[in-house]
Amino acid sequence: MRFCSIASGSSGNCIYVGSDNTHVLVDIGISGKKMETGLNSLELTGRDLDGILITHEHSDHIKGLGVISRKYGIPIYATAGTVDAMVRTNTLGKIPEGIFHEIQEDEPFMINDLKVNPFTIPHDAAQPVGYRLEHEGHSVGIATDLGKYNDYIIENLQGLDALLLEANHDIRMLQVGKYPYYLKQRILGDRGHLSNENAGRLLCRLLHDNLKAIFLGHLSRENNYEELAYETVCSEVTLGDNPYKSKDFRIQVAKRDFVSDVVTV
Template sequence: MKFGTIASGSSGNCLYAGNEDTHILIDAGISCKRICEGLKTFELEGKDIQGILITHEHTDHICGLGVLSRKFHIPIYGTDKTLHQISEMENLGKIDRELFQPIEAGREFLIGSLSVASFSISHDAVDPVSYLVQDGGRKLGMVTDLGYYDEAIVERLKDSHLLYVEANHDIHMLQAGPYPYYLKRRILSERGHLCNEMAAQLVTELVNERLDQVILGHLSKENNYPDLALTTVKNEVGDSVKVEVAPRDHAGHLFDLAL
C-alpha cells in the first residue's frame, strides 16, 4: 500500500491511498484540476480512482467533489448525515445520488482490495469521521479535524505503520493572531482542531515498533509554521520515529508501506 498527500492545510485537503489494483482519495477539498495534477505526480489519473472517502462536509474537504465525481463517476463514501448535507449544498453542483455510498462509523468495508474503517471524531460538523485503511497487514491511520482525542481514538489508531495526524495550530500564535474571538474559541474548543502540543501527545501515545512514519497535516497558514509543528512533535517523540510535515499546496512524497 502507498500513501501520499495531494493538499494539506486549512485551505484545502486531499489524500491518496492505494495499491497496485485499488486507488482511493480521502477528501476532495481542492479543485478537480489540482487533484488530477497531484495524482499525475503519483503516475495516476482521475479515472484510476475507485472511491472518495469524505471525512465531513466543510468546504476545505469537499470543494472539488462535485466536478471530480461527475467527471470520473467516482463513488462517494460518507456517513448518512454527511452525504445528506453534501446533497443539499448547491455550490457543488448536481451530484448523482447513485454515487453516494453510506457508511456507518465503526464498521469496516471494502473498496477493491483495500479494507477501510471509519471512526467518529469531535468536530463542528454533522457527523465527522476519520479513516483507517489496511492492506495485507499494513495499516494506515489518519486523523484530522478534531478538538480532542480520547482512548477510543488511540485504540483505533494503535499499531499503525504510518500515521497522518493533525497539527493545526500553535496556541500562542492563535491567541495573539488576527482571528476574531469567536473563531479562536471555535478552534480551541473540543469541536475544533488539535494544536501542536496535543498532536505531539497523541503521537507519543501511538509510537510502537511497527510505526515507520508520522506525517503532520492540516496546518493553519495563519496560526502555525511547519518547522514549529515539527519541532514540537519531535521534542516529544525524539528519534523513535520519522516525522515530517505534509506540503500545503502541492503533492508530497509517495510513501510505500510495503512489508
C-alpha cells in the same frame, strides 16, 4: 500499499491511499485540476480511482468533489449526516444519481482489496469521521479535524504503519492572532482542531517500533508554520513519557501545495 498527501492544510486537503489494484482519495478539498496533477505525479489519473472517502462536509475537504464526481462518476463514501450536509451546502452542483454510498462509524467495509474502518472524530460537523485503511496486514490512518483525542481514537490508531495526524495551530499564535474571539474559541474547543502540543501528546500514545512514517497535516495558514509544528511535535515525543526520541521516526510536515513523499508499506 502506498500512502501520500496530495495537499494538506486549512485551505484544502486531499490524501491518496492505494494498493496495486485499488486507488482511493480521502477528501477532495482542492481544485479538480490540482487533484489531477497530484495523481499524475503518482502515475495515476482520475479514471484510476475506485472511491472517494469524505471525512466531513467543510469546504476544505469537499471543494473539488462536485467537478470530479461529474467527470468520472467515482463512488463517494460518507456518513449519512455528511451526505445530507454536503447536499444541503449547494456548493457541489448536481451530483450524479446513485454515486453516494452511506457508511457507518465502526462498521468496516471493503473497496476492492482495501478494508476501510471509519471512526468518529470530535469536530463541529454533521457526522465526521477519520479513517483507518488496511491491506494485507498493513494499515495507515488519517486523523485530522480533531478537537480532542480520547481512548477510542487512540484505539483506532494503534499499530499503524503510517499516519497523517493534524497539527493545526500553535496555541499562542492563535490566542494573539487576528481571528475573532468566537472563532478562536471554536478552534480551541473540544470540537475544533488539534494544537501542535496535543498532536505530539497523541502521537506519544501511538508510537511503536514499526511505525514507518508520520505526516503532520492540516496546518493553519494563519496560526502555525511548518518548522514550529515540526519542532513542537518532536519536542513532545522526545520529552514525553515514552521510550522513543523523535529522531527514531520519519516525521515530516505534509505540504499545503505539494505532493508529499510516497510511503510504501
